[in-house]
Amino acid sequence: MSQTSPDATSRSATTAARSVDTIVLDVRNISKSFGGLHAVDNCSFTVARGSITGLIGPNGAGKSTAANLITGFIRADAGQIVFDGKDIAHLPPHRVALRGLTRTFQITRELERMTVTENMMAAPRDQLGESFWPGLLGLPAVRKQENEYLQRALQLLRDFDLYDLRDEYAGNLSGGQRRLLELARVVMAEPKLLLLDEPFAGINPVLAARLSDYIEQMCRAKGITFLIIEHNLAMVERLCQTVIVMALGRTIAEGTMAELRQNAAVVDAYLGES
Amino acid sequence: MPILIFYLLTLAIFGAIYGTLALGLNIQWGYTGILDFMYIAFVAVGGYVTSLLMLQPSQPALGETYVLGLNWPFIPAILVGGLAAALLAFIVGILSLNRLRSDYFAIVTVAVGLVLYTIAGNDTPLVNGWDGLSAIPQPFQDALNLDYNTYQFFFLGMCIVILILVYIFSERLYRSPFGRALRSVREDEMVAQGLGKNVFALRLKAFVIGAFIAGIGGALLVIYVDAFNPSAWTTGETFFLWAALLLGGSANNRGALLGALIVPVLFAEATRLLPNILPPNILSPQYVDSFRYIAIGILLILTVRFRPQGILAEKRFRVRKSKLLEPAVATAGGPVPVTDADLADNPGTLTDGNVTPGEEGNTL
Numbered sequence: 303m304s305q306t307s308p309d310a311t312s313r314s315a316t317t318a319a320r321s322v323d324t325i326v327l328d329v330r331n332i333s334k335s336f337g338g339l340h341a342v343d344n345c346s347f348t349v350a351r352g353s354i355t356g357l358i359g360p361n362g363a364g365k366s367t368a369a370n371l372i373t374g375f376i377r378a379d380a381g382q383i384v385f386d387g388k389d390i391a392h393l394p395p396h397r398v399a400l401r402g403l404t405r406t407f408q409i410t411r412e413l414e415r416m417t418v419t420e421n422m423m424a425a426p427r428d429q430l431g432e433s434f435w436p437g438l439l440g441l442p443a444v445r446k447q448e449n450e451y452l453q454r455a456l457q458l459l460r461d462f463d464l465y466d467l468r469d470e471y472a473g474n475l476s477g478g479q480r481r482l483l484e485l486a487r488v489v490m491a492e493p494k495l496l497l498l499d500e501p502f503a504g505i506n507p508v509l510a511a512r513l514s515d516y517i518e519q520m521c522r523a524k525g526i527t528f529l530i531i532e533h534n535l536a537m538v539e540r541l542c543q544t545v546i547v548m549a550l551g552r553t554i555a556e557g558t559m560a561e562l563r564q565n566a567a568v569v570d571a572y573l574g575e576s
Numbered sequence: 577m578p579i580l581i582f583y584l585l586t587l588a589i590f591g592a593i594y595g596t597l598a599l600g601l602n603i604q605w606g607y608t609g610i611l612d613f614m615y616i617a618f619v620a621v622g623g624y625v626t627s628l629l630m631l632q633p634s635q636p637a638l639g640e641t642y643v644l645g646l647n648w649p650f651i652p653a654i655l656v657g658g659l660a661a662a663l664l665a666f667i668v669g670i671l672s673l674n675r676l677r678s679d680y681f682a683i684v685t686v687a688v689g690l691v692l693y694t695i696a697g698n699d700t701p702l703v704n705g706w707d708g709l710s711a712i713p714q715p716f717q718d719a720l721n722l723d724y725n726t727y728q729f730f731f732l733g734m735c736i737v738i739l740i741l742v743y744i745f746s747e748r749l750y751r752s753p754f755g756r757a758l759r760s761v762r763e764d765e766m767v768a769q770g771l772g773k774n775v776f777a778l779r780l781k782a783f784v785i786g787a788f789i790a791g792i793g794g795a796l797l798v799i800y801v802d803a804f805n806p807s808a809w810t811t812g813e814t815f816f817l818w819a820a821l822l823l824g825g826s827a828n829n830r831g832a833l834l835g836a837l838i839v840p841v842l843f844a845e846a847t848r849l850l851p852n853i854l855p856p857n858i859l860s861p862q863y864v865d866s867f868r869y870i871a872i873g874i875l876l877i878l879t880v881r882f883r884p885q886g887i888l889a890e891k892r893f894r895v896r897k898s899k900l901l902e903p904a905v906a907t908a909g910g911p912v913p914v915t916d917a918d919l920a921d922n923p924g925t926l927t928d929g930n931v932t933p934g935e936e937g938n939t940l
Contacts, residue, residue: 373770399772407770413763415827416756417893423753424760427772431753434781438748448753449899456901465901469894491771 322387326351326495326527327403332371332381332391333551334364341367343551344381349495354521354528356542356559358535360572364551365531366408369499372529373405374398386494400427402494406501410480414473418464418483421472422455423448425490455490462486462516478509485513489520495527496520502534510534514541535559547571585728587841592735593796594840598820598832599739599746600789605818606827606890607755608782609762611682613814614668614689615790618661620696620809622791623798624703626657627712630799634704641701642709650715654795661791662784669783674776689811697806708805712798735796742789746829749785758782759827812869816840819872823879825886834887839875844868 327349334342342364349355359365370376372383374395383391390398399405413421429451431437431444459465462482467475472483481501488496498517502510514537520526532538538545539559547555547562549571555562562568597619604610630653633645648656672684697706714727715734722730749755760768761778768775798804816839824835847868879886 375766375769395766395769396772396774399770404772405770407766411764411767413760413767415763415890416759419895420756420759420893424756424768424773425771429753429757432757432773434754437752437754438745440748440752444753452895452899453901456895456899460901469892471892487771 324351325349326386327372327529328382328384329368329372330382330384332368332378332383334367334371334376334379340551342371342378345548345552346381347546347553347556349527349529350544351527352521352525353543354517354530354541356538356545357529357531357548358533358538358545359548362550363548363571365548366499367551368548369405369497369531372398373403373497399491399493402427402492403497404488404491404493404495405497406484406488406499408499408503410477410484412472412475412480412483414471416472417469418459418472418475419452419455419468421483421487422459422490423451425487426451427491451490458486458490478505481505481509481513482516485516485520489524489526492524493526495529498528498530498532500531500533502532502537510537517541582725582728585732587845589728589732589735589800590845591837591841592732592739593793593800594817594820594836595833596735596739596742596793596796597790597817598824598836599742599829600786600793601817601821602786602826602829602832603746603749603758603782603789604786605821606832607750607758607762608779609678610673610779610783610786611678612685612783612786613682613811613818614685614692615786615817616809616811616814617689617692618665618787618790619794619797619813620692620804620806621664622654622657622661622794623804624657624696624709624794625660625791626653626795627709627798627804628703629653629656630713631709631711640704640707642704643702650713650799654792657795658788658791661794662788665784665787666780669780673779673783686811689814693806693809693811704805706805706807708803708808709798710803712802712804715799731800735800738792738796742792743829743833750827750829762827815876816844816872819876819879821886823875823886825888825890827890828886828888831886831888839872843872843875847871 325348329345329347331344331346332342333340333344345364345368347357357365357368367376371378371391372385374390374393374397378391381391382389385398385401385403388401390401390403393401413424416424430441430447436444456465456468459468462485464479464482464486467479472480475483485498485501501513501517505513517528517530518541521528528541530538530542543558544556545559545562546553547565547568549567554567554571555565557565597615600618601612601615604612604615628642628644629646629648630650631642631645632647634640634642668684668688672681676684696703699705703709714731716730717727720727720730749758757768757773757778758781760771760773761775765775768778801808817836820835820839821832822835823839824833825831847864
């Protein structure tokens with residue numbers, strides 16, 4: 303890897319030093335333009351396994367585009383996205399998800415005319431019964447798996463205080479309940495890395511605190527790595543050990559929130575015109 | 577009143593056939609959310625292919641020209657007819673289902689339907705053009721040798737057996753994890769993709785399965801009416817089936833059957849009698865068709881406006897009591913378990929005795 307900028311050189315050196323054991327996601331020089339707009343421009347960062355990593359930046363920094371690139375919803379013009387040791391930059395979104403990289407959306411999206419439990423049951427990644435014949439015939443292995451998933455779904459719903467709503471249509475839930483269901487649903491998929499796109503947007507502080515407790519709990523108990531795109535910096539500070547800052551489509555800094563506050567480039571990006 | 581009986585028999589046969597057709601459309605639209613406006617073309621392909629396989633070789637001297645004419649028995653013919661419709665769906669689907677979102681895909685289906693309609697009508701050597709096929713052999717009649725009337729009962733029985741098979745198939749499909757994946761695609765493609773569902777493959781499968789059922793139903797329809805030409809499968813016919821499904825209830829197989837009884841059977845078939853009842857100065861027979869379309873249109877608008885889920889709404893999946901978790905240790909904010917002491921203290925409010933923390937029901 304030959305790099306021109308000294309910053310990028312040092313980054314690739316550290317990347318090479320670290321192994322797949324410690325790095326779950328390694329984004330290398332990805333770019334994406336929409337017409338003349340360079341939404342993501344030669345952007346690189348890594349996410350450490352088992353961490354809760356924040357991704358912040360002013361509006362228009364390219365965070366959501368980066369999320370869409372990482373999860374395959376948009377294809378990168380250039381660059382590599384190494385997830386769990388394999389390049390996933392050219393995979394369609396469902397293949398990315400099947401590898402264990404799951405996401406939530408900025409605006410909560412539910413399977414509205416399906417019940418809360420069905421929303422959960424739709425999540426697991428390896429469902430024998432989702433193939434036509436085994437599903438149609440209701441093979442014993444399928445029934446066994448369905449039973450296991452149902453028990454796990456109900457357990458998770460109880461953990462997320464949604465158990466009493468299990469038979470309710472997801473479309474009838476309140477905004478806060480939707481956030482909880484969305485998180486419970488992606489946890490149900492047992493991902494290795496969970497990308498949350500603004501999980502705290504538009505929810506009240508009490509629920510936000512609950513949600514952040516859940517995130518920490520899922521990180522600890524289930525070993526899920528979290529990459530959280532968020533504007534609520536207090537929440538990011540509370541949750542994230544490492545925070546990546548994006549501006550104008552690139553990563554401009556990385557560190558703890560305390561460090562970033564002292565970083566002139568970050569302060570500029572947020573306050574100045576840069 | 578034998579005439580009335582045979583009229584009702586006719587309606588019953590149409591009911592069974594249209595019921596089968598509605599179930600196929602339900603898999604495409606009700607389960608998966610695919611806007612298919614060429615459904616009647618799948619019906620036609622199934623009907624044509626089955627007929628062409630069962631007919632004697634074409635006799636151009638008698639003014640009839642068509643391909644095949646293989647004199648096949650009924651069962652392989654109807655299966656190949658269904659497969660032919662499925663193959664058409666596969667080709668249309670693989671070319672456009674992954675590139676086009678639902679409404680644009682719908683435009684493609686309208687176009688393909690019209691292209692097929694035009695080809696079938698104008699390419700006379702193919703399926704005898706606008707004159708269509710007729711004198712299609714009656715299934716099993718060689719072996720049974722029934723008189724005309726008795727055979728009608730036999731045919732009804734056959735249609736009902738196929739309807740029941742398709743119904744059981746559809747229900748099983750709906751309840752399977754595969755059906756759940758189809759519905760997740762219907763609800764939100766992006767969420768489904770985010771959960772690892774191959775949206776394109778699932779939509780393609782549902783489209784093909786629905787078309788296969790359409791082809792089977794089409795074979796029965798063509799054999800029953802015993803004459804089939806392109807005017808029998810105009811785009812308008814597709815909307816009869818759509819109206820049936822939307823009125824009866826999308827994603828509910830019983831709703832689809834009910835809709836098939838109400839719209840194509842009661843509305844379309846039974847309105848044939850209207851000119852006999854109303855004097856010609858009020859309803860001239862030539863306007864019956866037009867009034868039928870107007871009535872169906874109004875019915876569709878009223879359904880979508882006032883009862884968008886249809887008469888029989890989609891069934892709600894409820895977790896079975898036997899599958900529920902053991903009552904949890906009461907958590908803050910959670911339901912408080914009902915103890916024997918509570919029951920003793922408030923016998924009036926708990927007379928049915930089945931209020932448990934696990935059975936709170938709908939709280940919204």
